[in-house]
Amino acid sequence: MLLVRQSLLQRWSCIGFSSATYTLIYKKSCRNVLLKHHCWKCPAVHSSIAFRKNRVRMSKGRGTGTSRQWKRSLEAISKFSRPHTVRGTLLAAISGCLRAILEGGFFVSKSLLFRALLGVIALILGNIFIVGINQIYDIDVDKVNKPFLPLAAREMELSLAWLVVVISGICGVAITRVCFSRLIFYLYISGLSFGALYSLPPFRLRRWPWMAAITISFVRGFLLNFGVYHATKAALGLRFQWNPIIVFTACFMTIYACVIALAKDLPDVQGDKQYRVETFAAKMGVEKVVKMVTMLLLSNYIFAIVVGLVAPYGTFSRKTMLLTHSCLALLWIRESKRLQPNNKQSLIAFYRSIWNLFYAEYCILPFL
Template identity: 50%
Template sequence: MMSPRTSACGIVIVALALLETSCPSLAFVSPSSLGRNPYRACPPRIDAISRQNHGSAARIRMAVEGDFDPDALSRSVEEAKAGSLKARFRALYKFTRPHTIRGTILASIAGTTRALIDTPGALASADWGTLLPRAFVGMIALLLGNAFIVGINQIYDKDIDKMNKPFLPVASGEMSKRFAWGTVLGAGIIGPIIVKHFFPALLFKLYMFGWFLGAIYSVPPIRTKRNALAAGLTIATVRGFLLNFGVYYAVRDSIGATFTWSPKVSFIARFMTIFATVIAVTKDLPDIEGDKAYNIDTLATKLGVAKIAKGASACLLLNYAGAIATGLLTKPGTFNMIPMVGGHLALGLALLSRFRELDSESVPSIKKYYKHIWDLFYLEYMLYVFI
């Protein structure tokens, strides 16, 4: 039976999706009309639309100016083209999308710690000479999977990113498409080989399922990112369920313990699946103009920043309320009350405070709001260790 938290959030997400399907299609602007530098000067069609929509052209420029120093970026591009190793490493670092890398690392560390805590005697009896190297290669496999997914997205979104995220290395020219493809293919091949060699068959199947979902998110003709509901389900499945279940299962297998769904791992899988769905919806908030121009249908392009931010914040607040209720209503001793109740109350209040500060007409404010969503995502994994 679904919990009240899951049901309520499901209603919010489904309602938003139904609203999306009821909205008329947005005007399509062909990529050829954007010119060579679409993020420096808006094309006529976009400029006309922007002026009608309360100064969106200014917001596009704010997005560009708020993300990078154009002169510094130009220098980085020239240095990379000249063969500077420092510039190429800097481009590679940006190519991996560090905020997603941090989420993967924290999920791995928290999941490993939780599995060890949940297994009596594991810390004392573990063969650390075997466990630590296996944990290390497992982390590498996850990071390679992460790089594969975000990298292939940048390759296929190059033209869109020239408007939405012109600071990304493929869009800016810091990284050539050839080098980007080499990086993506290397990550996409080496990651599965590692998992196949070091981990059970079930984990390999789950890894490849996540690999497949990450690929079809960006690659035509499927390209699930075009549909808000499909995109949300893809991200929620990979970041919410597969990552958390996979890490916990891998650690239990490594220490020779039978996998069981403990209340804590069940909680984090549910909680983070909902959280990842919210991230999938809010990630498009700063990118509305570019998504409209390239006919990418998202909930943000259909409903606007204010409605999406309100719905996403409401869903997360229900998620936090559900966590608090779980802590209070579950059998005593199942959860530690201070982090489970007090910690989630504090995070919920922090979210509410940030939402109240949001200016839906300001790109810097929108990006600050979205960054705060990721900060709460990181903090949840830190809390997970102690619940």
Template identity: 45%
Template sequence: KISYLSLRCAGNVVSVGLYSHTSCSKHVPTRQFKRNPIWACGQVGAAGSDPMLNKISTFKDACWRFLRPHTIRGTALGSVALVARALIENSNLIKWSLLLKAFLGIVALICGNGYIVGINQIYDIGIDKVNKPYLPIAAGDLSVQSAWFLVIGFAMTGLLIVGSNFGPFITSLYSLGLFLGTIYSVPPFRMKRFPVAAFLIIAMVRGFLLNFGVYYATRAALGLPFQWSAPVAFITTFVTLFALVIAITKDLPDVEGDRKFQISTLATKLGVRNIAFLGSGLLLVNYVAAVLAAIYMPQVFRRSLMIPAHIFLALCLIFQEAISGFYR
């Protein structure tokens, strides 16, 4: 999980780099949507043969983009990492019967993720037409009515799975995550208008709730009471701080649209360059803390893996722009 998130941030979140000498006063889309050429060729062939199949394929593609696949990958990989950690600690309790429960848990998390990113798109159509015109609602590939159908379906399916398989406590945590995702986007709350509230919500949902909830549910499925361990505490702390970095820097490419619609973010208040440096600094602190944890707690962490891995990721972050400039 940590490696995935770290590489993702090094590639996307802090693309300004510590060695950048330019400022971004004008919005330049960094993640323009491009249809897969294989998919496009298939559409050309399907158009002349079966219009219904063409419509189904187009709708399927729009739904996939609506789910924001990069957020699904983060949720799934993070969950798998924590489940694996719990199983490694209690390998004698592993049973094949747990496989179905684990699968249902992943589905519930993807549904919750789909609800949160989906409802945000429903209420951000105008902003997305400026900042992210490739998203399906903004691009006109998915109707608002269909989007509502999807997000309600995601929420109901997720709650049904969690309520029937993981007990009242995890159901409460899941419901809290959905609630925070709702007030983040939906008027009259729309907490995304307030920078501090926005990044706290993101850090809470993507960081603490996800990690704590998955680990708690895994131990409960194994018939064990909840108990913190040093590795899990490290993972949760690392990812929560990482989620803060994402929350702080996620609006860097959206400054133009946010200013147009009077959405106050840290990027619009403090400037793109300053926020990029802040995000880089926090992420660097995370990597340094990981190295120090391995040095001072050798009985808990594998020094041979933790130290070189996080030093490498820190160097990639520091020299990203310099390396890009060298090969440009």
């Protein structure tokens, strides 16, 4: 080793390096060889690099965890809002607005569209308020009947559920108070009140089957359709007047809402009996309630066909009235024949078909 060092010193001296320079270069070369071949790392440098890498990794992990948590919360809130009921409310709002606009023959301005959008938002918020309170006070029953709901499945904290309900109620009331007439505001408040009393103790209107059916029929059948139509007329600057179409819509959809109120408990008999919740299905039996629901909705379609036949010419679009409701009646007969009363999945599909026909009716109403 010493001979190598001396030979190198002689060569580098010829080049012009001093002995001090050579010594410095030699020491650095030896250090690099040690680092390369023995993988030695300076503790201070290594620890600082590792800290920086770990900090980046932790920040990435924290960001990913936060985004996943937000995504799960949004999915839980979406399930909490019961999308099938939101769709019904949305279609009711669009249908009522279109009906009023087509009758008035007015050009839709940007201000009217903005006001209509606020009205739709208020209705959806009211819907979330009502179904949210129902889930909060029915957690134990839903663990048996609807274990997929976010509170029953523990996908959502109770505090978040209350936050969503309170914000929905306050914002919905504020929108209707600021943007609409006093009558619409009172109708909105009464709808929220009845919807809340349906589930809130000590009232719990759902304890009595007839009160539960009347509450749902009144809120989703009459208040919703009358309120949307009246609000649109007021926004257009037109005086509200009862006419055959709005009377038919209010009657037909009120009966339909009663059908929904009767059918909604068909798949939930097991949990309702376990927690002593009195419903028509739990008291009378599934088969009797199925027959009642089938006949009531079929009678509703027959009522629509008869009205289309006997109404004076020009009151309705007779071809649309007869053809559409005849087709829907046939579809309903087919769905009722497919039902297996002892099969829960079949009952769920049966209840889903009622909602699908409900959506179809709202698509038809503006063009009657």
